[in-house]
Amino acid sequence: MLPDTAAIRRKRPGLLRRGVVLQHDNATPHSANLTQQWLQRYGWEILPHPAHSxxxxxxxxxxxxxxxxxxxxxxxxxxxxxxxxxxxxxxxxxxxxxxxxxxxxxxxxxxxxxxxxxxxxx
Known part of the structure:
Protein backbone atom coordinates (compact mmCIF):
# COMPACT_ATOMS: atom_id res chain seq x y z
CA MET A 1 0.00 0.00 0.00
CA LEU A 2 1.42 3.36 -0.99
CA PRO A 3 1.46 6.33 1.37
CA ASP A 4 -1.59 8.54 1.63
CA THR A 5 -0.29 11.75 0.06
CA ALA A 6 -2.92 13.89 1.81
CA ALA A 7 -1.71 12.62 5.18
CA ILE A 8 1.91 13.24 4.17
CA ARG A 9 1.09 16.79 3.10
CA ARG A 10 -0.65 17.40 6.44
CA LYS A 11 2.04 15.86 8.64
CA ARG A 12 5.18 16.73 6.67
CA PRO A 13 4.55 19.68 4.36
CA GLY A 14 7.24 19.94 1.74
CA LEU A 15 8.13 16.25 1.78
CA LEU A 16 6.37 15.57 -1.52
CA ARG A 17 8.69 17.69 -3.57
CA ARG A 18 11.67 17.27 -5.78
CA GLY A 19 15.01 17.13 -4.06
CA VAL A 20 14.32 14.12 -1.83
CA VAL A 21 17.00 11.44 -2.07
CA LEU A 22 16.08 7.95 -0.89
CA GLN A 23 18.16 4.84 -0.44
CA HIS A 24 16.48 1.52 0.20
CA ASP A 25 17.61 -2.08 0.20
CA ASN A 26 15.82 -3.28 -2.96
CA ALA A 27 13.33 -5.37 -0.97
CA THR A 28 10.35 -6.40 -3.09
CA PRO A 29 7.95 -3.75 -1.67
CA HIS A 30 10.54 -1.05 -2.39
CA SER A 31 11.25 -2.16 -5.95
CA ALA A 32 7.66 -2.96 -6.97
CA ASN A 33 6.41 -1.17 -10.08
CA LEU A 34 3.69 0.65 -8.14
CA THR A 35 6.23 1.94 -5.61
CA GLN A 36 8.64 3.00 -8.35
CA GLN A 37 5.85 4.86 -10.17
CA TRP A 38 4.94 6.68 -6.96
CA LEU A 39 8.57 7.70 -6.37
CA GLN A 40 8.92 8.90 -9.97
CA ARG A 41 5.68 10.86 -9.72
CA TYR A 42 7.16 12.96 -6.92
CA GLY A 43 10.61 13.16 -8.47
CA TRP A 44 12.42 11.44 -5.63
CA GLU A 45 15.95 10.38 -6.53
CA ILE A 46 16.82 6.78 -5.70
CA LEU A 47 20.40 6.10 -4.73
CA PRO A 48 21.47 2.73 -6.10
CA HIS A 49 22.11 0.14 -3.42
CA PRO A 50 24.10 -2.96 -4.36
CA ALA A 51 22.23 -6.21 -3.76
CA HIS A 52 23.09 -8.08 -0.56
CA SER A 53 24.99 -5.13 0.90
Missing part, protein backbone atom coordinates in the same frame (compact mmCIF):
# COMPACT_ATOMS: atom_id res chain seq x y z
CA UNK A 54 23.83 -4.62 4.47
CA UNK A 55 27.31 -3.24 5.03
CA UNK A 56 26.16 -0.06 3.28
CA UNK A 57 22.81 0.30 5.06
CA UNK A 58 22.98 2.83 7.90
CA UNK A 59 20.46 0.86 9.92
CA UNK A 60 22.66 -2.23 9.77
CA UNK A 61 26.09 -0.74 10.35
CA UNK A 62 25.18 2.03 12.80
CA UNK A 63 21.79 1.50 14.45
CA UNK A 64 21.16 -2.19 15.01
CA UNK A 65 24.54 -3.02 16.58
CA UNK A 66 24.26 -0.53 19.45
CA UNK A 67 20.58 -1.34 19.89
CA UNK A 68 21.31 -5.08 20.01
CA UNK A 69 24.05 -4.52 22.60
CA UNK A 70 21.68 -2.40 24.69
CA UNK A 71 18.89 -4.98 24.61
CA UNK A 72 21.21 -7.97 25.06
CA UNK A 73 20.18 -10.11 28.01
CA UNK A 74 16.93 -8.23 28.63
CA UNK A 75 13.58 -10.00 28.74
CA UNK A 76 10.24 -8.28 28.36
CA UNK A 77 6.95 -9.55 29.70
CA UNK A 78 4.85 -7.53 27.29
CA UNK A 79 5.22 -5.79 23.97
CA UNK A 80 4.49 -2.53 25.78
CA UNK A 81 7.52 -3.13 28.04
CA UNK A 82 9.70 -3.60 24.96
CA UNK A 83 8.31 -0.47 23.32
CA UNK A 84 8.92 1.50 26.51
CA UNK A 85 12.56 0.36 26.63
CA UNK A 86 13.05 1.19 22.94
CA UNK A 87 11.63 4.67 23.47
CA UNK A 88 13.91 5.13 26.47
CA UNK A 89 16.94 4.05 24.42
CA UNK A 90 16.13 6.38 21.53
CA UNK A 91 15.34 9.27 23.89
CA UNK A 92 18.74 8.92 25.55
CA UNK A 93 20.88 8.74 22.40
CA UNK A 94 23.51 11.43 22.00
CA UNK A 95 22.17 14.27 19.88
CA UNK A 96 24.78 13.53 17.21
CA UNK A 97 24.20 9.74 17.04
CA UNK A 98 22.50 9.77 13.64
CA UNK A 99 24.80 12.44 12.22
CA UNK A 100 27.79 10.24 13.10
CA UNK A 101 26.14 7.34 11.25
CA UNK A 102 25.44 9.43 8.18
CA UNK A 103 29.00 10.76 8.15
CA UNK A 104 30.34 7.20 8.48
CA UNK A 105 28.24 6.16 5.52
CA UNK A 106 30.21 8.46 3.25
CA UNK A 107 33.48 6.66 4.00
CA UNK A 108 31.82 3.26 3.52
CA UNK A 109 30.50 4.35 0.13
CA UNK A 110 33.99 5.48 -0.85
CA UNK A 111 35.40 2.09 0.20
CA UNK A 112 32.73 0.39 -1.92
CA UNK A 113 33.72 2.53 -4.90
CA UNK A 114 37.41 1.79 -4.32
CA UNK A 115 36.61 -1.96 -4.13
CA UNK A 116 34.50 -1.80 -7.31
CA UNK A 117 31.36 -2.83 -5.46
CA UNK A 118 32.79 -5.65 -3.38
CA UNK A 119 31.74 -6.16 0.24
CA UNK A 120 32.94 -3.43 2.58
CA UNK A 121 34.23 -4.37 6.01
CA UNK A 122 33.14 -1.99 8.75
Missing amino acids: PDLAPSDFHLFGPLKRHLGGMAFETEDDLISELRNWFDNLDVDFFQVGINSLLSLWQKCIDLHGDYVEK
Whole structure:
Protein backbone atom coordinates (compact mmCIF):
# COMPACT_ATOMS: atom_id res chain seq x y z
CA MET A 1 0.00 0.00 0.00
CA LEU A 2 1.42 3.36 -0.99
CA PRO A 3 1.46 6.33 1.37
CA ASP A 4 -1.59 8.54 1.63
CA THR A 5 -0.29 11.75 0.06
CA ALA A 6 -2.92 13.89 1.81
CA ALA A 7 -1.71 12.62 5.18
CA ILE A 8 1.91 13.24 4.17
CA ARG A 9 1.09 16.79 3.10
CA ARG A 10 -0.65 17.40 6.44
CA LYS A 11 2.04 15.86 8.64
CA ARG A 12 5.18 16.73 6.67
CA PRO A 13 4.55 19.68 4.36
CA GLY A 14 7.24 19.94 1.74
CA LEU A 15 8.13 16.25 1.78
CA LEU A 16 6.37 15.57 -1.52
CA ARG A 17 8.69 17.69 -3.57
CA ARG A 18 11.67 17.27 -5.78
CA GLY A 19 15.01 17.13 -4.06
CA VAL A 20 14.32 14.12 -1.83
CA VAL A 21 17.00 11.44 -2.07
CA LEU A 22 16.08 7.95 -0.89
CA GLN A 23 18.16 4.84 -0.44
CA HIS A 24 16.48 1.52 0.20
CA ASP A 25 17.61 -2.08 0.20
CA ASN A 26 15.82 -3.28 -2.96
CA ALA A 27 13.33 -5.37 -0.97
CA THR A 28 10.35 -6.40 -3.09
CA PRO A 29 7.95 -3.75 -1.67
CA HIS A 30 10.54 -1.05 -2.39
CA SER A 31 11.25 -2.16 -5.95
CA ALA A 32 7.66 -2.96 -6.97
CA ASN A 33 6.41 -1.17 -10.08
CA LEU A 34 3.69 0.65 -8.14
CA THR A 35 6.23 1.94 -5.61
CA GLN A 36 8.64 3.00 -8.35
CA GLN A 37 5.85 4.86 -10.17
CA TRP A 38 4.94 6.68 -6.96
CA LEU A 39 8.57 7.70 -6.37
CA GLN A 40 8.92 8.90 -9.97
CA ARG A 41 5.68 10.86 -9.72
CA TYR A 42 7.16 12.96 -6.92
CA GLY A 43 10.61 13.16 -8.47
CA TRP A 44 12.42 11.44 -5.63
CA GLU A 45 15.95 10.38 -6.53
CA ILE A 46 16.82 6.78 -5.70
CA LEU A 47 20.40 6.10 -4.73
CA PRO A 48 21.47 2.73 -6.10
CA HIS A 49 22.11 0.14 -3.42
CA PRO A 50 24.10 -2.96 -4.36
CA ALA A 51 22.23 -6.21 -3.76
CA HIS A 52 23.09 -8.08 -0.56
CA SER A 53 24.99 -5.13 0.90
CA PRO A 54 23.83 -4.62 4.47
CA ASP A 55 27.31 -3.24 5.03
CA LEU A 56 26.16 -0.06 3.28
CA ALA A 57 22.81 0.30 5.06
CA PRO A 58 22.98 2.83 7.90
CA SER A 59 20.46 0.86 9.92
CA ASP A 60 22.66 -2.23 9.77
CA PHE A 61 26.09 -0.74 10.35
CA HIS A 62 25.18 2.03 12.80
CA LEU A 63 21.79 1.50 14.45
CA PHE A 64 21.16 -2.19 15.01
CA GLY A 65 24.54 -3.02 16.58
CA PRO A 66 24.26 -0.53 19.45
CA LEU A 67 20.58 -1.34 19.89
CA LYS A 68 21.31 -5.08 20.01
CA ARG A 69 24.05 -4.52 22.60
CA HIS A 70 21.68 -2.40 24.69
CA LEU A 71 18.89 -4.98 24.61
CA GLY A 72 21.21 -7.97 25.06
CA GLY A 73 20.18 -10.11 28.01
CA MET A 74 16.93 -8.23 28.63
CA ALA A 75 13.58 -10.00 28.74
CA PHE A 76 10.24 -8.28 28.36
CA GLU A 77 6.95 -9.55 29.70
CA THR A 78 4.85 -7.53 27.29
CA GLU A 79 5.22 -5.79 23.97
CA ASP A 80 4.49 -2.53 25.78
CA ASP A 81 7.52 -3.13 28.04
CA LEU A 82 9.70 -3.60 24.96
CA ILE A 83 8.31 -0.47 23.32
CA SER A 84 8.92 1.50 26.51
CA GLU A 85 12.56 0.36 26.63
CA LEU A 86 13.05 1.19 22.94
CA ARG A 87 11.63 4.67 23.47
CA ASN A 88 13.91 5.13 26.47
CA TRP A 89 16.94 4.05 24.42
CA PHE A 90 16.13 6.38 21.53
CA ASP A 91 15.34 9.27 23.89
CA ASN A 92 18.74 8.92 25.55
CA LEU A 93 20.88 8.74 22.40
CA ASP A 94 23.51 11.43 22.00
CA VAL A 95 22.17 14.27 19.88
CA ASP A 96 24.78 13.53 17.21
CA PHE A 97 24.20 9.74 17.04
CA PHE A 98 22.50 9.77 13.64
CA GLN A 99 24.80 12.44 12.22
CA VAL A 100 27.79 10.24 13.10
CA GLY A 101 26.14 7.34 11.25
CA ILE A 102 25.44 9.43 8.18
CA ASN A 103 29.00 10.76 8.15
CA SER A 104 30.34 7.20 8.48
CA LEU A 105 28.24 6.16 5.52
CA LEU A 106 30.21 8.46 3.25
CA SER A 107 33.48 6.66 4.00
CA LEU A 108 31.82 3.26 3.52
CA TRP A 109 30.50 4.35 0.13
CA GLN A 110 33.99 5.48 -0.85
CA LYS A 111 35.40 2.09 0.20
CA CYS A 112 32.73 0.39 -1.92
CA ILE A 113 33.72 2.53 -4.90
CA ASP A 114 37.41 1.79 -4.32
CA LEU A 115 36.61 -1.96 -4.13
CA HIS A 116 34.50 -1.80 -7.31
CA GLY A 117 31.36 -2.83 -5.46
CA ASP A 118 32.79 -5.65 -3.38
CA TYR A 119 31.74 -6.16 0.24
CA VAL A 120 32.94 -3.43 2.58
CA GLU A 121 34.23 -4.37 6.01
CA LYS A 122 33.14 -1.99 8.75
